[in-house]
Amino acid sequence: MIKLLIVDDEQIEREGMQAILEKTYPEHVIAQAKNGKIAIQMAKDFQPDVIFMDIKMPGMNGLEAVEQISAENPNIKFIMVTAYDTFDYMRHAIKLGVKDYLLKPSKASEIVVTVGKVLKQIEEERKSLAMNRLQQDALQKTLSLVETDVVTQLLFDHVHEVHVDMLVEMLDIQSTSEMFVMLVLLPTGSEHLYSSVKEKVRQTKSGWVGALYGKQLPIIVFRQTDKSFRSQAINLARDILSLANPEQGAGGFIGIGDVCHSLDSIRQSYQDALVATMDTTLHTKYRFYSEMPVLGDARNQQLVHHQKKEFSDQIRLGHWDYIRMNVLNTLQVYENEGTDLLQTQQRMLEVLWIVSRVMSEMGVETMSPLYSYKAQDYRQLRSETAQMLDRMRQSYVSHYEKLESDTIQQIKQYIIDHSHEDISLDALAKKVELSPIYISKMFKEKLGVNYIDFLTECRIEKAKKLMNDPEKSIKEITFEVGYHDPNYFSKVFKKMVAVSPNKYRKTLLGI
Template identity: 75%
Template sequence: MIKLLIVDDEQIERDGMQAILEKNFPGLLIEQAKNGNMAVQMAGEFKPDLILMDIKMPGMNGMEALELISGEHPNIKFIMVTAYDTFDYMRQAIKFGVKDYMLKPSKASDIVVTIGKVLQQIEEEKVSLQKNLQEKEALQKTLSLVETDVVTQLLFDHVHEVHVDMLLEILDIPSKEEMFVMIVLLPPGSENMYGSVKEKVRQTKSCWIGALYGNQLPIIVFRNPDQSFRSQATALAREILSLARSVQNWFVGIGNVCKTLDEIRQSYQESLIATMDTKIPMKYRFYSDVPSMGERYDNILVQHHKKEFSDQVRLGEWQQVRTNIMNIIQIYENEGLDLLQTQQRMLEVLWIVAQVMREMGIDATTPLYSYRTNDYRQLRSETNGLLDRMMQSYHDHYDLLEADTIHQIKQYILDHSHEDISLESLAQKVELSPIYISKMFKEKLGINYIDLLTECRIEKAKKLLADSEKSIKEITFEVGYHDPNYFSKVFKKMCKMSPKDYRKTLVSK
């Protein structure tokens, strides 16, 4: 409903104007003010969309009231009402953005025409504002889905560079130079807290938050150059843990800082190791605070981490996993490292392997040694047994999958590319884990699901651009994007030219 304020020092003028307006514009909400001072006060309380302002009034005149009100409320529109048709008045009024003016007395028909034009403009602006708000909400929803998927693929697969570039540009990330990973472990039964954690993390405007897999919630945190790494990570960990309240067993693991997104998986693996022991009172731990066997021995394990056990498991390269683990055991034995410490280190590695399997949707129990080994021979035997059981679970899982799963997923993306499709929604459709779907795309199609989704949208956009009646903005929404600028950047990245230039090439042909 549009609000209108009539300002005039004569009651008969105010009542007459209100009667004309109520007859011709029944939807208006109308109030009156008898002088400039009252108009200034009511502008703040009533918040009118339009003010009919008389110029000549005792005390504060209309021009003075106009100046004060427009300074405090720049969106309010004005129509000046005066018996004096002088250039000076109009010049001052134009300075403050007055939309029109009416002379007293005026015919009712002239009043209706003049005010009707401004009311129509106000109505159009309100519709446009509402549409912009809806588009902004839709964009935020889309960015949230893309953000979650990008985190998933950065940590567990390779991500399409278009989406990383766009996210870095669109999201308000204070620094892109350094980043680290935090993992929040949520105990069973507290999955409903995911939304609260997500909201708390988003308030920092320096994080990308991933999807919740089992009890693990990964977060990529961009470094704040105004804080030290430890103070930034500690503050965020405490903010997250404050949500736990009476819920027990929340824990946060914090990986080391890395320089680029290409190195982010190393920080992720470090954050996993930091969550190995959740019994400490602080309920959060930095990887750098995990007890060390000594720099030399830690470096041996780090070198093998760089070979990415997680990738080898996802690709089913079990022989390579086994060889790498046995090599580490052999190195520690040759170096004369304490047997118990070696066993603990191997448990860390096996735990990472099991965690990766769970993320893929494979039912893998946490590996545990059945006893404290007496020598390295027993350690090798026990480790091989644990690996055998995990490998069997892996193969059993894949044997149960239907052969047409990848076809189902591909067809769903082709049919629904104009909608907001996330890795999680695809997973729900075929009852598989998001990580496994990502792996299938890479192995079977040679691309990521975001690649296929983007290709479908861009191909559809190319066809729509042939219709000169459709605007770029209309095409943006029709193919599944919510921001024309974002769509144009993705299109240019994929096609090496903007949508506008592509349309020109179609016209020329």
């Protein structure tokens, strides 16, 4: 629906213009104003799309009214109506953005043609605006997926088809020289809060939200120069926690890792945040890793060594002999240093919680690592720590033995059937309820190729079959097998088959 406003101090002119417009455009809404001041007010209330403005009116003339209305609403289109066909008037009107003009008296046909041109322009602008909105919506959805993918690659060392550096360039949040990880543990039954948390972080324009693994939601937060690290983290933590219960700020728990200085080292902050979630009974419902009770530098050196060696990656890869040896070696270091037994027990619990959290991310169910009682001596502490590690190892082995027998065939078949689609490793992982890291590892061990290589082989094999059809162009085949760029497809095809697609087709068809 289009709204038209006729502004003229002569009623007979207004009525005549309205009659012509109503006859030609009966579906549009038409209003009148008898002078410039009234027109200014009606522009605010009526919000017309087009205004027919007489130039010569008592009090405020038409050009003055156009200038004021345009300042408030630059989208309104103006058609000047005047008996004065002078260059000065027209020059001034053009400067004000007037779209056209009509000379009094005007024929009905002239009015219809002039109005038709302006209405067509409005229609085109509206279509363009609607298309831009659709494109913006599509872009936002794409960027949301990119953001999740970036966090996944950075924190969990997943390998995807598009390298993380390329994905980071697509995001609108510029990373700074300092960053840290917040790990949100959502309360049971509140997984629906994921989108709310993501929107809350998006409003700050300073963070990337990862995928929800079980009840764990990692967030990479970039330091804001106008706030201290603590105030920024606390404000965001409180905002997120308030989503579960706005009145009490209750529900969930957040661990906050230490600041690091590059995305390459962000996994260290993630591990810090993981340890900070060990005790979720705190009244504040959030905890900084720096607030965890610490031991002296010398005594704590072995644990720091574990973290620098990416201890969590060893868990994901199932290197249990390495895990057991290093955990018990750490305990031995504390004993040799004469560390207080209770402090050592807490440190061991921190390490065991890292193991438990990482296993949970991978979908492996295991008992929460809790000591049954306060250890009486180091021998007892060592024995119970070893027993918990053995139980975790058994949970890991049982989980994958149960799944591995038919899962590899299920994954292969799914990739073969859907190779023409954009299959991400994360999407595949959700399909078979396994961790992306494990799928990648299983492909390499069981099939001798990685996930991307297998997907590429499926696509190229399908392309070779499609080339039997001479009616299909290389471009059509490119899109049909799952690629978006014919040049990139040609490069991949030549790398796999040793000849270009065109040459392969000629040989195949005997051309």
